[in-house]
Amino acid sequence: MLNFDWLAGLSMDQVKLLVMALFAVVIGWVWSLPSRYIYRGAPDRKGWRNLKLWATFVVLLQAFLYWTFG
Amino acid sequence: MGLSIIDAVTVILYLVGMLLLGAFFRKYVHSSRDYFLAARALPFWAIGMSLVVTDIGAVDFVGVAGQAYRFGIAVANFDWLGTIPGMLIAAFIFIPYYWRAGVYTIPEYLERRYNVAVRTLEAGVWVLFIALDLGIMFWASALLLHTLMGWPIAFSILITAFVVGVYTVSGGLSAVVMTDVIQLVIMYVGGFAVIALGLHEVGGWSGLVDKIHGLGPQYERHFQMFLPPDAGTPYPWTGILFGLTFVLANAYWIGNQTIVQRALGAQDEWHAKASMIFGSLLKLFIPVLVVTPGLIALALFPEIGDGDQAFPMLIHRLLPPGLTGLVFAGFLAALMSSVDSALNSAATLFTKDIYERFLVRKASDKHYLRVGRLTTLVILLVGVISAPLTQQFPGMYVYVQTLLSIIQGPTLAILVLGMFWKRATAAGGTAGLLTGIATSTLLFAFRSGLFSISDPFLYISWWSFLVSLLVTAGVSLFTEPHPQERLRGLVYQLTADEEVQLALRRRIAGA
Numbered sequence: 001m002l003n004f005d006w007l008a009g010l011s012m013d014q015v016k017l018l019v020m021a022l023f024a025v026v027i028g029w030v031w032s033l034p035s036r037y038i039y040r041g042a043p044d045r046k047g048w049r050n051l052k053l054w055a056t057f058v059v060l061l062q063a064f065l066y067w068t069f070g
Numbered sequence: 071m072g073l074s075i076i077d078a079v080t081v082i083l084y085l086v087g088m089l090l091l092g093a094f095f096r097k098y099v100h101s102s103r104d105y106f107l108a109a110r111a112l113p114f115w116a117i118g119m120s121l122v123v124t125d126i127g128a129v130d131f132v133g134v135a136g137q138a139y140r141f142g143i144a145v146a147n148f149d150w151l152g153t154i155p156g157m158l159i160a161a162f163i164f165i166p167y168y169w170r171a172g173v174y175t176i177p178e179y180l181e182r183r184y185n186v187a188v189r190t191l192e193a194g195v196w197v198l199f200i201a202l203d204l205g206i207m208f209w210a211s212a213l214l215l216h217t218l219m220g221w222p223i224a225f226s227i228l229i230t231a232f233v234v235g236v237y238t239v240s241g242g243l244s245a246v247v248m249t250d251v252i253q254l255v256i257m258y259v260g261g262f263a264v265i266a267l268g269l270h271e272v273g274g275w276s277g278l279v280d281k282i283h284g285l286g287p288q289y290e291r292h293f294q295m296f297l298p299p300d301a302g303t304p305y306p307w308t309g310i311l312f313g314l315t316f317v318l319a320n321a322y323w324i325g326n327q328t329i330v331q332r333a334l335g336a337q338d339e340w341h342a343k344a345s346m347i348f349g350s351l352l353k354l355f356i357p358v359l360v361v362t363p364g365l366i367a368l369a370l371f372p373e374i375g376d377g378d379q380a381f382p383m384l385i386h387r388l389l390p391p392g393l394t395g396l397v398f399a400g401f402l403a404a405l406m407s408s409v410d411s412a413l414n415s416a417a418t419l420f421t422k423d424i425y426e427r428f429l430v431r432k433a434s435d436k437h438y439l440r441v442g443r444l445t446t447l448v449i450l451l452v453g454v455i456s457a458p459l460t461q462q463f464p465g466m467y468v469y470v471q472t473l474l475s476i477i478q479g480p481t482l483a484i485l486v487l488g489m490f491w492k493r494a495t496a497a498g499g500t501a502g503l504l505t506g507i508a509t510s511t512l513l514f515a516f517r518s519g520l521f522s523i524s525d526p527f528l529y530i531s532w533w534s535f536l537v538s539l540l541v542t543a544g545v546s547l548f549t550e551p552h553p554q555e556r557l558r559g560l561v562y563q564l565t566a567d568e569e570v571q572l573a574l575r576r577r578i579a580g581a
Contacts, residue, residue, distance in 0.1 A: 003522045003529065004308035008299055015296045015307050019151065022315075026155055033162060040166070041339030049340065054347045055158050061354055062154050069143060069295045 016070035023063045030055045077395030084256065084399040085233055088249050088406065092237020095245040102438040105242035106174055106418045108335035112247055117332045117341070118348030120250035120407070122356065123257060124328060128211040128405035130360055131261070135384075136377030138364025141303045142292030145364075146357035147310045151295075154350050156319035161346035163562060164324040164489060165333045169342045171559050174334065174422045176327050176485075183488040183560045184499035186427075191503065193423035195477050196327055200416040202470045204409065204453030209460040211405040217382055219398055230405060231454045238410045239446045243335050246410045253403035254352070260400025261359035267388045268366035281369035292365070304525040313528025317535045318475075321482035328415040409453070417445040472514060475527045479535035480506025487542050492554070492561045498546030506538025 010018075030052050035045075042049045099105050137145045173179045177196070181189035212226035237245045272278045282289050291297060299306035323329060323346070336342035367380030374383060389397060421442045430437070480503050487494040487502070513520060513530045521529055 004299065004306075004312065007308055012294065012296050012298065012307070015311075019296075019311070022155070026158060030158065030162065037166075038162075038343075039340065041341065041343075049344075051161070051340075051343055051347055054344070054351075055161070058154060058347060058350050058354070059158070061351075062150055065150065065354075066295055069293060 012070070016066065019066055019070065020063060023059050023066075027056055027059050030059075074391040074394070076392050077398065080395030081399050081402070084402065085229070088252070089233050089236055091252065092233075092241050092245040092249050095237070095241030095248060098244055099240070099242050099439070101435050102421070102442055103435075104244070105439050105442050106331075106414075106422070108243040108247060108332075110335055111337050112244070112332065112335045112341070112345075113337060114341040114344035114348055116247050116251050117336055117345035118352060119254045120247040120332050120411075121329060121345065121349035122352045123250045123254040123404065123407040124332070124411040125353075126257070126356060126360070126404055127207060127408040128214055128401045129207070131363070131401065131404065132214055132378055132381045134360040135364035135367065135381040136379075138361040139368045139377035139380040141297070141305060142289070142294065143357070143361055143365070144291075144295055144297050144303065144305045144310075146361045147295060147305065147314060149353055149356040149360075151310060152314040152319045153323070153353050155315060156323040157346045157350040157353070159320060160323040160330075160333075161343045161350075164485070165330070165342050165346055166339050167489065167560065167562065168330060168334055169336060169339055174331075175419055176325055176330060177419065177423045179560070180484070180488070180499070183494075183557075184484065185496040188484065188496075188499050188503055189423060189427070192477075192481065193419050195473065197416055197419050197424070199470065199474055200328070200412045200419075201449055201452050202456070202473075204412055204416075204449065205456030206460050206470060207405070207408060207412070208453055208457040211401075212457070214382075215398075215401065218385055218401070219394075227454055227457055230402065230409065231450055234406050234409045234413065235447065235450045238413045238450075239443050242442070243332065243414055246414050247332055247335070249410065250407045253407040256396075256403040257400045257407075258355070258359070260397040260403075261363075263393050264384060264388065264397060265358065265362050265366070267393075268363060268370070268384060271388065272366055272369045278365060278369050282365060285368070285372050289368075292368075299522070304523060304528075306523065309523070309526070309528030309532075312532040313530075317479050317482055317531045318528070320486075321478040321531070321535075325478070325481045325485050327419055328411045331415050331418060332411075413446050413449055413453075416449045417442050420445045420449075472527075475531060476507055476510040476514065476534070479510055479531040479533075480538035483535050483538035484542055487539065487546075488560070489562050491543070491546075492557050493546055493551055494542060495546040495549045495552060497549040498542045498544075501545040502538045502542025505541040506534045509537040510534035 033052070035050075038051050039045050039049060047053070098109065103109060134145055134148075168176070168179055171179060171182065173182070175193065177189040177193040180192055208227045208230065209223075211230070212223040215221045215226045216223050237249060269275065269278065272281055279293060282292050291301065296307040296310070297303050297305055299308050333342050333345050336345055363384055364377065364380050367374070367384050370387070371380070371383050374380065385394070385397060421438055425441055425445075426438060483506055484494075484499045484502050488499060510530050510533075513533060517526050517530070520526075523529070
């Protein structure tokens, strides 16, 4: 159990899909945060200050890298 | 390999520039808040750049390239999957709460959330780790510079310590972060110069892939991010996902004082959050800098047995005069940015969590500023003096890294429960932390009989995290819950109403 033997049967393609699902969960979680909370402290609500967009961009870039090399 | 005149001038210009830039910030330091938290005036872009360059040391260039030479791009998981989700969780959950709580250190947050025992244990372990790690950092980097450039080891240590010491002692966190900004640019330029030359040499990316695959079937997985558990590497996907992504990455980005401290110096809550996300974008490029050279070296020099020779070999063979100085400055930048951050954080931990908490409680702010500066100097001297000892105790590096890995999982467990579960109590946190540390120590001691891979630090961090989580939750349920008033501003979603906001503002004003 300590060595995660129970997961040894998964293929690397399935692992890739698992990680893609993880990225989707992260993006979903970010977009579920209230906008009031995201902008707290900012002087205005201009589009470029929307940190949900920043986070989505970074996660999508990473998802692309893992899709290519996974 | 010596330096040509133009290379030497580049390096000297870099060192003098850092000295002047860092010393410039002395005039902005009038209080301990200015010194430890940069007067809470830092912009997101400077913090983000500082986060990334602090995380990467000169030795990483050689060590990670060596691992990539042996195991391929799976090593990049440490900077991608093992970083980005953790940085986003830090950005949106932990950093805003630390920032609003007005704390200087993570142990300070832990005392407010749990008790003084948890704070003291965490602060003590971190100060010890940073002080010991500093000596190792100095020695390993000096050895590297000696190998690459022929500089005497003592000279490398002393010149680095002098420059970093002057600007860190005088300018505090502002100087550390703003010099880090320049150091990141120099590190990127120097690193990408090596890669551009290397890729040109092997015929581009496709040439690199073809050459490595052509070396034989044992290299067919060199361009795969995920490796099966039976691949005979320390990086099976199970360890990467459970140990690295779920535990070590989060512990590092939300529980490491050296990392978190610069975000606490942000000018407002939005900048604090944005700094982590901007840092995560810059972090995406780090594997290009540290992993690709290992692959290029494998394609060009498959005969070298020791992977750690990959990067030095690349520099010896590829760099023309003129560029060597730039790459050398990049190495110094990577080293100095790690040393200055370690110094500033260790001084903050000692001054706030030990000196001010236990030794001299009600002194003037100027007094704590002087203590902070003096502590920075003392820790720097300890690092310089202990550096040569690393050679006499070859296992020291392993012991120091083990010390960190033993505490990471349990620390994350109490931070997560402390932030997300208002029912977590002081007794639960203390029991969870101690049991988690005991678990990771035992797993480490008996690792050869318990684990199927040779260096199971990823698995150990996961299991110690899990045990700590369960014990904290279990003991908490059997002890008296804390009143809601005590938890306001310290637990996620306990900040919504106006009354709570007022309490937080009072706390920040009084901090």
